Amino acid sequence: MTSGDRKFNVVIAGGGSTYTPGIVKMMLQHQADFPLASITLYDNDPDRQSVLGEALAIVMREEAPEVAFAYTTDPETAFTGKDFCMAHIRVGGYPMRQQDERIPLKHGCVGQETCGAGGIAYGMRSITGMLEIIDYMERYAPDCWMLNYSNPASIVAEACRVLRPTSKVINICDMPVGTRRRMSYIVGKEYDDLDVRYFGLNHFGWWTSVKDVHTGKDYLPQLLEYVGENGYLTQAAIDAQHMDESWQATHKKARDLVAVDPQFLPNTYLKYYLYPDYVVEHSDPNHTRADEVIEGRERDVFGAAREIVRKGTATGGEFTVDNHASFIVSLARAIAYNTHEVMLCIVENKGAISNFDDDAMVEVPCMVGSDGPEALCQGEIPTFERGLMQEQLAVEKLVVEAYIEKSYLKMWQALTLSKTIPSATVAKAILDDLIEANKGWWPELS
Template sequence: MVKDDRKFSVVIAGGGSTFTPGFILRLINQQDKFPLRQIKFYDIDAERQKKIGDACAIIIKERAPQIKFSYTTDPEEAFTDVDFVFGSIRVGKYEMRSHDEKIPLKYGVNGQETTGPGGMAYGLRSIPAIIQIIDYMEKYSPNAWMINYSNTIAIVSEACRRFRPKSKVINICDMPIDIMTRMAQICGLKDYHDLDFIYYGLNHFGWWKEVRNYKTGEDLMPKLKKYVRENGYYVGGDFDKETEASWVATFKKAKDCYALEPDTLPNTYMQYYYYPQYEVAHADPHHTRTDEILEHRQKIVFGECKRIVEAGTAKNNIWDKNAIHSEYIVDICHAIAYNTHEKFLANIPNNGAISNMPDDCIVEVPCLFGADGVQPIACGEAGRFQRGLMMEQVTCEQLVVDAYEQHSYEKMWQAFALNKTVPDALVAKKILDDMIPVNAPYWPELK
């Protein structure tokens, strides 16, 4: 047996993200699974990235000094000599997320960063930035893979399908992994690695058809359905002791989503489509999820980075126990690097994976991950109810990319008007007209 002693080089595009330090800890702790020789950060916001980068430099020096580390705003420096690119960008940062959430709420429409008009606005901003990162990667490291988890994933994936169809880009989301970790807890298992599953849908818009014990093959759906019927995905106890109140409400609301379609188990984001009036009624149009993040997570993360830099040590940091988001990405990189053909979810052109959906629409389905990318696993037919919802939603996502490609006001208006969260075309137009000026630095001019 030939010994594989390769070590890999990665760049995090969006190095200033508040998720980055936790990701670095997970990468370091997984060196037996995904050994690294180099980590680089790339961000267009030098000041923000420096706050994160200086703390991460100390973490890496203490925990894995053999790994070379740097951060930069120069694309050539960032993307040269890398094997993997991790896409973790937020175009317009939290200022624009706040608009995505609050403008729709002015008109009694869901204010959420990846669903409804806010999600479509975010997606339209993200397209050119993701395309640019792909182009940097292909210019400076043409053999690299990009693992993108920058939202709005469904819209970004459709743009990749159209504009960079041959690029080595895999678009992923960890929300189903978070929910499956909860499923494992409900069933007395350790984490998502202990589950086998069939899941299908769109990004932030899907359902589990099957969940089984990975080792024994036991059907876990009856137990999960009974639990979700009563509790949603909320676990409680030590598992949820640090879960924010808005997420507690989300996990509990899953029981109402399950009640509407009890043959499957829903992604938590279905609450925004099944119960939009409830979501609006329970939202504060002046204090949304963005404000919670700015008041809590962002302050905590930058405060901890400052503490580490001033102390000169990362001992007893706040990220050592936070693993789910980053562990999933390490799993995927391992599968690609070592050609293991493990099963994870990806957002890809359907091409028959869901047999009664169009081939060219982007779906989120299980795939086998290996050195040649992803190979989708057939999921059979979508139920009549799910297919109807999916056709409406995927058409909205395609219309957003039409709007980008054609600089079309009409296509973006249609996307808003068609969306299940929006009551009629006049409301859609008012939201769009308010969004255009604040998005002027990022959107194409819509005519």
């Protein structure tokens, strides 16, 4: 198959997301390698989606009138005839994200949307939403592939493994993409010049190798030295991504992650597990990351959308391209054209990490083709990393078991086992508050 043989129909599930405009713009830029017949937005929040939908209809008319565009809250309309579903849903929206972050902080624990108690709460809500979208896809578009980058990806991936084991769902994350881009700034190369190896769970892993794809030059010693002194923070990254101060602090903290584990390059999210006391100390329980997003990205994207609609044109460049999302098109192309490109995906281990659970959903390099991702063998991993991963894996499995069994006890155990929570007493207090906040969102636990 060549790119000229077929045009693809794409549905974006989570059409009201602030990331949707950037993803649409990014897809339009890649039509030479991933030609489009149609883009449809789907969301169960019509008011939120319609703001972006109206603006993107103008963008599409001006930039790609040959591509059919629609937005809808009807799943049959959204999914029928689609080749790919790009899913980035946030069940409960920003109001529930605020609760995920504030409730743990009230108890002196990490408040973060994908890690610790907040991630567990979000995961319990996300499972229901993901299963609903998968079922729509399988009912109305049985040949469709879902490329899911909804958070928290590890819990969602484990739920898919257990509850929808035969579904055509690939769980992915853009965090390693962003970090790899910062690595390219540090060594003075382009993103595609780097050949990387990585192992872990989602938001919980390490780079073991970073080499020049052309010459084989090993950049790992240079990167370890740089990150050990500066973290992943570079002026180029700040300028390119208009990075918020909280993200700058996160990238800088990577130097302390290297200090405790100097042989590999860490995923920045490990700070929540290895330095939870630091995170809590530098958090404001009344103004968390959710508030920053509402005051920043949320305001900017929806403000841009309303301005496009007011003017009736998008020629002012109000929406920007989401460069991190380019990996989504690469993944879709790999499936559509059987390219066997190597990409990081979240897949069942099945021996890829030889001394880790076979049924663990791990994040490792995979060769991606028309049958989906095939994990590349990473061999054995050291005791320190394996111990951390084993504990976090147990947390994620307990959350999914608690969801299925509607088990209060297993949710309590999951929170107790998290490295972000100091005791079963604190875990129970957080759980009781989360249950109250998530009434109508979680299964009723007993």
